[in-house]
Amino acid sequence: MTWRATILTLFPAMFPGPLGQSLAGRALEQGIWHLETRDIRDFASGKHRSVNDTPFGGGAGMVMRPDVVDAAIESAADERPLLYMTPRGRPLAQEDVARLAAGPGLIVLCGRYEGVDQRVIDARHAFEISIGDFVLSGGELAAMAVLDACVRLLPGVMGAAESAAEESFTNGLLEYPHYTRPADWNGNPVPPVLLSGNHAAIAAWRAHEAETITRQRRPDLWQARAPHEMKGP
Ligand code: ADE
Numbered sequence: 001m002t003w004r005a006t007i008l009t010l011f012p013a014m015f016p017g018p019l020g021q022s023l024a025g026r027a028l029e030q031g032i033w034h035l036e037t038r039d040i041r042d043f044a045s046g047k048h049r050s051v052n053d054t055p056f057g058g059g060a061g062m063v064m065r066p067d068v069v070d071a072a073i074e075s076a077a078d079e080r081p082l083l084y085m086t087p088r089g090r091p092l093a094q095e096d097v098a099r100l101a102a103g104p105g106l107i108v109l110c111g112r113y114e115g116v117d118q119r120v121i122d123a124r125h126a127f128e129i130s131i132g133d134f135v136l137s138g139g140e141l142a143a144m145a146v147l148d149a150c151v152r153l154l155p156g157v158m159g160a161a162e163s164a165a166e167e168s169f170t171n172g173l174l175e176y177p178h179y180t181r182p183a184d185w186n187g188n189p190v191p192p193v194l195l196s197g198n199h200a201a202i203a204a205w206r207a208h209e210a211e212t213i214t215r216q217r218r219p220d221l222w223q224a225r226a227p228h229e230m231k232g233p
Pocket of ligand 1: 085086129130131132133134135137138139142
């Protein structure tokens with residue numbers, strides 16, 4: 001079965017956007033995955049077809065109406081998980097991506113304005129997902145990030161050259177640094193071990209680099225490593 005993504009958005013013209021290029025775009029053309037958008041505005045009724053309203057309790061901005069959003073969800077709902085992209089969500093991790101890529105696909109709700117009425121998020125048991133501790137102007141770019149991360153893991157999308165086996169997060173660490181020709185660039189040599197032909201020494205050097213950079217940049221990842229991976233204090 002083809003992995004299917006349905007995007008519920010007020011800006012369907014933003015898609016496929018970058019997902020129509022490169023790896024994801026090629027996979028889309030090959031039919032490895034399928035992308036469909038639904039314009040949330042098509043599910044608004046009434047004279048003004050309004051999709052949002054002022055927040056109860058006061059405050060800035062507008063809130064997307066639960067009745068309109070629910071009708072959009074209903075039009076797409078099936079066995080696929082429903083994600084709601086929001087900076088309030090649980091941070092997306094590579095293990096989540098792997099799980100989502102192994103399933104039938106995704107339905108992704110993209111909010112605009114101040115967000116979506118919480119009742120429809122709760123009633124539909126949507127998974128609230130964040131792509132980082134910063135605020136985008138809407139969920140669309142976040143949805144694209146999730147889709148890109150999933151699609152590259154689908155069978156037949158990544159070649160051997162782009163193997164996911166050694167990349168960042170797969171083993172709970174950031175990845176080691178990469179170098180290519182020229183061996184000396186503007187007086188900057190590559191680390192000599194990489195030219196040694198000694199595969200064991202190269203593997204050891206890379207493991208050490210990955211650990212060092214993870215400790216420096218991501219003490220949270222370093223602390224979270226499984227106990228069996230721990231090597232001393
Ligand atoms: N919508 C706005 N900001 C977002 C973020 N950081 N992650 C997911 N969805 C968002």
